[in-house]
Amino acid sequence: MQKICVRQALAGQTGFHTSSDLAPLGHLLPQGEKGLSRRALLASSLALAACGQTEAAPTLAATPLKSIAPFPIGTAAMAGQFDDPAWVDLALTHVSQLTPEWEMKMEYILDRPGRYRWDAPDRIADFCTAHELRLHGHALIWYSQGADQFAGLDRPAFITGFDDYIAAVASRYRGRVVGWDVVNEAVAEDGNGLRDCHWSAVLGQDGYIARAFELAKSADPDAILFLNDYNLENNPTKGATFLRLVERLLKAGVPVGGLGTQSHLDIEIPAGQTTAFIREAAAFGLPIHVSELDASLRSDGRIDTRSRQTRLNQQTARVAELAEAFVALPAAQRYGFTVWGLRDTDSWLRRDARDDGKDSPLLFDASGRPNPMFGAVSAALS
Template identity: 30%
Template sequence: MINTSPRRRHRVWSALAAVATVGLTATTALVLSSGTAQAASTLGASAAESGRYFGAAVAGNRLSEAGYANTLAAEFNSVVAENAMKWDATEPNPGQFNFSGGDQIVNWAQARNMKVRGHTLVWHAQQPGWVQNLTGQNLRNAMLNHIAGVANHYEGKVFAWDVVNEAFEWDGSRRQSNLQTQLGNGWIEEAFRAADAADPNARLCYNDYGTDAINSKSTAIYNMVRDFKARGVPIDCVGFQSHLASNENLSSYQANLQRFADLGVAVEITELDVGQGSGQAATYETVTRACMAVSRCTGITVWGVTDKYSWRDDNPLLFDGNYQKKPAYHSVLAALNNGNPGGGGDSGQLRGAGSNRCLDVPNQSTTNGTQLQIYDCWTGANQQWTYANGEISVYSGTTRKCLDASGGGTANGTAAIIWSCHGGANQRWNVNSNGSITNAASGLCLDVAGASTANGAKVQLWSCTGAANQRWSFV
């Protein structure tokens, strides 16, 4: 065991982070188990059953329209501001911030138990005029101050940020924006580090369009993310805008999502819309199925609620101008209802609420029967857990092991161990919204023995009490 590594950022978003839409019961939205999702009747409710979100981009001035607001509240469990959080809207003059538009959307969403994505901290477009003529260190300071001001303001209210938006060209080269030409290749990393410092609990994403296939652009971004992960740059997810045509070639879409997920980041569909045409419903379904098939695909956002307010003129959304459900809506809902459980940011360290230490395999052992403990959090593979399809596993490939109730025990004090994955009930787990992790066979909670907070304290199963030694969060 190495215990001298620096502490990682204090992520506290839960493994599943499921939130209820209006009318969605807590048990439906917040408790996941293996098996097929229930047949929910709204997009947000269905997504929540697998620990995901289904959101929409929102314009605050539309919230006073009954059809718009009612459809948004009934069907979605997440929102993102179309424009209200961009640089020109939030900092029209140097150091003078205006959060009124973003606050309106956040307050509206919070009143309805909806999640909020943040979009976007740094982008070459929609910069206020005073930024566009800055050079060198003046531009760098402006960027860093802007990130700090906006991310600090929304800390704890936004679960994820598009930190950097659209920084690559189609051929995989860097976009020659003022940010690139003035600040050089390191500016994206600088932005992520600044966002991490400003809001260490938010999920930090890179977001771009034209990355739906395995192509030059997506591969360049993949290489950047791989480099960032190798060097400890704080990046947590990649956003795929997915502005698509009805006949889009999506033959490599799922594989593309999966290769990014395999780097250890979440993937999110962030701005989905599909042009009208005979293939519209099928294209929406393909995208949704791809997300549901990738355990680290945390959710989908469509870029708008209704066709009549879309930025496109080809009726690309799920509701028509009269807020009627289109065939694409039904295709998406069916794909959500038939998808795999276990999505939703379900990977990383499992941090104990009582101890602030991580679920750990002692001495990086891969031996069946090794009892788990808590230990100071570090970056080793023996603290990297993945929750998918009811299993919580550590390591990968031939050494992959599952969290297991020793001997199939169902009594208090049963040791929590690692064992070769076999799909038995003693290796099936429910990750719950209150932070508890319960065994499918026994119903007992994953528990730190004696409520200890010390390094090396053993982990076991025990009757659920709701105490801090039984609460965990993916970090």
């Protein structure tokens, strides 16, 4: 099966339409096929995936990502996944850093100001210590959480609760967390300005952000403190607003130490758009974290008559572009490259009512076999 599929690929049977849908996957070619062009190498890898991953898996999985990356490779984790031997084996094979997907967020930790729940985040921290993995803290302040816990508090109590929460969480994991997403998703959905939320209503739009960073710096002075957001590559308006916010905060002396781009990639974005954003962000000289990578094949709200293979080609090209742009950064700015889950079935995109069981937004399928997206990342790292 594998040899037949490679021949089909080299004969041009993979459905590529433009050069922007090509990504370098050369090291994935079977050993007998040498000296081929980058275009042919990519075509062979995607054809193997299209023909069936069962036989392609041993080739794609041969090299653990963490062994070829000159920077940390991360994934999101939930404490319950540590009870799944297949997940643990896959994670320890490929990644060197974990980000708690949900259990280090306020919604989990804080029952009400002053009352905390530490069981799951402690378990994640302990797992990282036991397996010598880096731990990235996510997230101290998020517009989407905290409204219920802080509801009804007067201004002094609100501010005290805000300050105490950041101090309690950041100090508890001081020395164990390498970096924190201090403020998550501060920019408005459409990119026109910042979000209005319960934090900004009391402390101001820039005010709550600056205060959170200052408190985190005091509680965990050695951690790298990140401003984290999404759709920065997908929406140039939002990316520009994010970068203006960073510039404003730095000029005000706010201790922003790193920039997190979630990279929930839209496979429809034009080629080159992701690279342009990464280069602009890099101009600040701060560490950059690709913090929540996935790339859905779904076309929510759009009529889509394209084949699955065509969408996989687009996905692979966009992910390859992101990985290559990250690899091109100066070494000191490559904080980590994190995917938001390992297997497709681990993804948040597969947990809602829209899921038809067919989306493939991550590096591995439900059985832990490499998806074409794995090849895109692996090739860029190589």
